[in-house]
Amino acid sequence: MLSTEELDAYLEEDLGDDDDSNGIVPAVEAFGSIACKEEGVLAGLEEACAVFRHLGLTTATSFVDGQPLKKGDVVLEVRGSARDMMRGERLALNFLGRMSGIATLTAKCISLAPGVRIAATRKTTPGFRKFEKKAVKLAGGDAHRYDLSSAVMIKDNQIRVMGLESAIREAKRSASFTKKIEVEVESIEDAEKAARLGVDIIMFDNMKPATIKEGVKKVKAIDARILLEASGGITLENLADYARTGVDAISLGALTRDARWLDFSMDIRPLIISGHR
Template identity: 85%
Template sequence: MLTAGELDAFFEEDLGDDDDSNGIVPAVEALGQIICKEEGVLAGLEEACAVFRHLGLSVGSDLVDGQPVRKGDIILEARGSARDLMRGERLALNFLGRMSGIATLTAKCVGLAPGVRVAATRKTTPGFRKFEKKAVKLGGGDTHRYDLSSAVMIKDNQIRIMGLENAIREAKKVASFTKKIEVEVESLEDAEKAARAGADIIMFDNMKPAMIKKGVKIVKSVDERILLEASGGITLSNISEYAKTGVDVISLGALTRDARWLDFSMDIQL
């Protein structure tokens, strides 16, 4: 949910202290229509509507977040002061463009990896993470961790400092029984060690599909209940190969890092 405080901060950033660009626009009654300029998956509609309502405008839409949209579709209509329509335009378009771009890329990846969860990472824009993660979910993906407190993630640096088995042992001492422990491994030997040490999830990091297939067999021979994840260097061009390795989850920083904004524009009629 986009809070009033967040909206105030976003408007402060975008409008500044002396917005003469829109200050010169008369406060006459007008209708603003946001139009989709290309095909994709809609996300950010809820936020765009909140932007205009925060300015006291009436807003309506026949669409919902998560549905496919085409070029020429009217995403929403806002009615009220022309000045306030102009003030909310860029912020609303930014939400729609960024979030729809992520949802669209996520949906493409999900379609190429049937039977496997496609997840995001923490490679997100500071201050905008919850909206980017929401867009992943709207595109049919999995949000993964929202923050470091969502799960225990033991990665290469923890392993270098503490050792793999010791890191897992210490995590089991301090983490709640409700919190899963995930271990990132870069070799088949470490995958087996993590499985025998009691990891709940094992992530194969920057491994080729052929090696991951071997890792899946090794880990499942130790404990079939362990969830398996592939990550690192995975893109639209190779995700299908990773989906055939037997992992349960594929996580991609590309969902938020490489997503191209979807194009929207606003037309105003008096």
């Protein structure tokens, strides 16, 4: 949910200190409609409504976030001051375009990997992470960690500095019992070692599907309760191959890094023109 402070900051960034572009527009009553120009999955509608309402406008919609869209669908109608409507237009469209693009790509990935969780990563836009991860969730994906405090993830750099056994041992000693411990591995041998050391999640990083499939069998033979994740180098083209390896989840930086914005446009018309209705 957008806070008042966030709305003020986003609007200040877009409008600046001397907005003559919209300052010249009379504060006449107007009607605005936002339409989607291509198929996709809707996300960012709640945020778009919040932008316009923050500016004193009224909104109406029959759509909900997470809903499939067809080309031409009018997702939002707005009434109120033409000047304020134009002030909120770009910010609202940016939320819709960016978040719907992520949701659309996430839904595509889910369709290619039935039965496997599709998860985001922390490869997000600074200051916009919660909205990008929300878009993933709206499409049926998994947000993964929101920040470094959400779980303990032992990655390659920690392992190089500390060693695998030492890193896992220290994580178990210092982290809360409520936090899961995940280890990123680049070989089947390290996956087996991590499994014997009692971690909660093992991530196969930048490994080929055939190798991961073998690793899944060996880890499950040690402890079937361990959750298994694949990540690194996974694309739309090879996603189905990774889904067939037996992992529980696949995380893709591409969900936020490579998502193309969905195209929306806003049409604004005055309710009264030259004194005539």
